[in-house]
Amino acid sequence: MTKKLTASAVSASVLVAAIAAVLGTTPASAVSAPLNSTRIAVHFDLAKGQAPENITLAPGGAAYVTFAASRQVAEITPRGTTRILATLPEPADRGIHTPAMGFPLTVGIVRAHDGTLYFLYATGTPDLTGVWRLRPGGVPQRISALPSNGLPNGLALDARTNTLYATDSVLGTIWSVPTSGGAPTAWSAAPQLASTGFLGANGLKIHNGAVWATNLDKGTILRIPILRDGRAGEVSTEATGLPGIDDLAFTGRGDQLLAALNGPSEVALVQPDGSHSIVLTASDGLQNPTSIALRGDTAYVLSAAYVTAKDPNLVVAHLNDQRRGHGTQTRGWAHHPSSHRTDGR
Numbered sequence: 001m002t003k004k005l006t007a008s009a010v011s012a013s014v015l016v017a018a019i020a021a022v023l024g025t026t027p028a029s030a031v032s033a034p035l036n037s038t039r040i041a042v043h044f045d046l047a048k049g050q051a052p053e054n055i056t057l058a059p060g061g062a063a064y065v066t067f068a069a070s071r072q073v074a075e076i077t078p079r080g081t082t083r084i085l086a087t088l089p090e091p092a093d094r095g096i097h098t099p100a101m102g103f104p105l106t107v108g109i110v111r112a113h114d115g116t117l118y119f120l121y122a123t124g125t126p127d128l129t130g131v132w133r134l135r136p137g138g139v140p141q142r143i144s145a146l147p148s149n150g151l152p153n154g155l156a157l158d159a160r161t162n163t164l165y166a167t168d169s170v171l172g173t174i175w176s177v178p179t180s181g182g183a184p185t186a187w188s189a190a191p192q193l194a195s196t197g198f199l200g201a202n203g204l205k206i207h208n209g210a211v212w213a214t215n216l217d218k219g220t221i222l223r224i225p226i227l228r229d230g231r232a233g234e235v236s237t238e239a240t241g242l243p244g245i246d247d248l249a250f251t252g253r254g255d256q257l258l259a260a261l262n263g264p265s266e267v268a269l270v271q272p273d274g275s276h277s278i279v280l281t282a283s284d285g286l287q288n289p290t291s292i293a294l295r296g297d298t299a300y301v302l303s304a305a306y307v308t309a310k311d312p313n314l315v316v317a318h319l320n321d322q323r324r325g326h327g328t329q330t331r332g333w334a335h336h337p338s339s340h341r342t343d344g345r
Helices: 007-023
Strands: 035-043 052-057 063-067 072-076 081-087 105-111 117-122 130-134 141-145 152-158 163-168 173-178 185-188 201-207 210-215 220-225 236-239 245-250 257-261 266-270 276-280 289-295 298-303 313-319 341-343
Touching: 035 276, 052 298, 052 313, 063 105, 072 105, 105 163, 117 152, 130 152, 152 210, 163 201, 173 201, 201 245, 210 245, 220 245, 257 289, 257 298, 266 289
Parallel strands: 052 105, 052 289, 081 341, 105 152, 152 201, 245 289
Antiparallel strands: 035 313, 052 063, 063 072, 072 081, 105 117, 117 130, 130 141, 152 163, 163 173, 173 185, 201 210, 210 220, 220 236, 245 257, 257 266, 266 276, 289 298, 298 313
8 A cells, every 4th residue: 555554544453463363253154033124334444443342322313432443432323424522642652551452442332321421441551541431512531540451341331320340351350430430449350251361351231230241262151240239249151152252232132132253253142041043244244243232123233343354334233023023123223324424523
């Protein structure tokens, strides 16, 4: 290429190389039902560092995402317009000491009922690594410092107790932090959260009184009850055999969930008994999916293209109503699959 690469493009290429070396690729598995009306709703620009890492949904139809390599938080409208809400400060050393990565990245994100966004930033430096907050119309600020020798990754919000939970993929820890900010607590450092060489505890959700986490290296889904006093209960392994698992989202049918498998570029439907089937593959547009969220029967799957290095995107699909044999559709996302543009500020 004769065109000069931007810093974001260089970071994106480093990210691709780092993760590709560990995850590799595997052939797509056979697909079973029950997702339909699958389409790519938004395409992102990898040259600008737009490797989408995590997603959270708003009641009005918008989605909020983090772009790992560009240190950004963005809003995506149902018509596919992407608006940059914040770009986080770059560390003085450009994040070369960020564990497992070597450059700074924005990761997990959640949205509170009042529209406040909470998200994680990993830089390898003590002045920036931690939990950040962005109020509507405001500017981002760090509310809790997390260990700079770790890699904060997945984030979940327990609205009942105003508590944030964050996985650390390098230290094998789940931290808890009040939404008001302050010092973090090592909520769980169970051995099941540890990595085997790259990334351990990764995706995170609160469901039915428990914290559910994935372990990328081990291909497992873990459940940790939240005890009455707020402490972590005994860890149970709910599913295995999910290589490269990143994020998860519950379907609203008990403990059934969808899981994003990064390396294989697949989404698995995991049943309460731990069995699973592959319901989306690269043929549906997946490019190393990193995050997944559901609004009703509509699934939103982010792909960062870490390994494929092409077409990071947002895929929308609809979960069949297993009693009626069809799914419901969310207005906007389903009807404007090719309408997208990227704005900055």
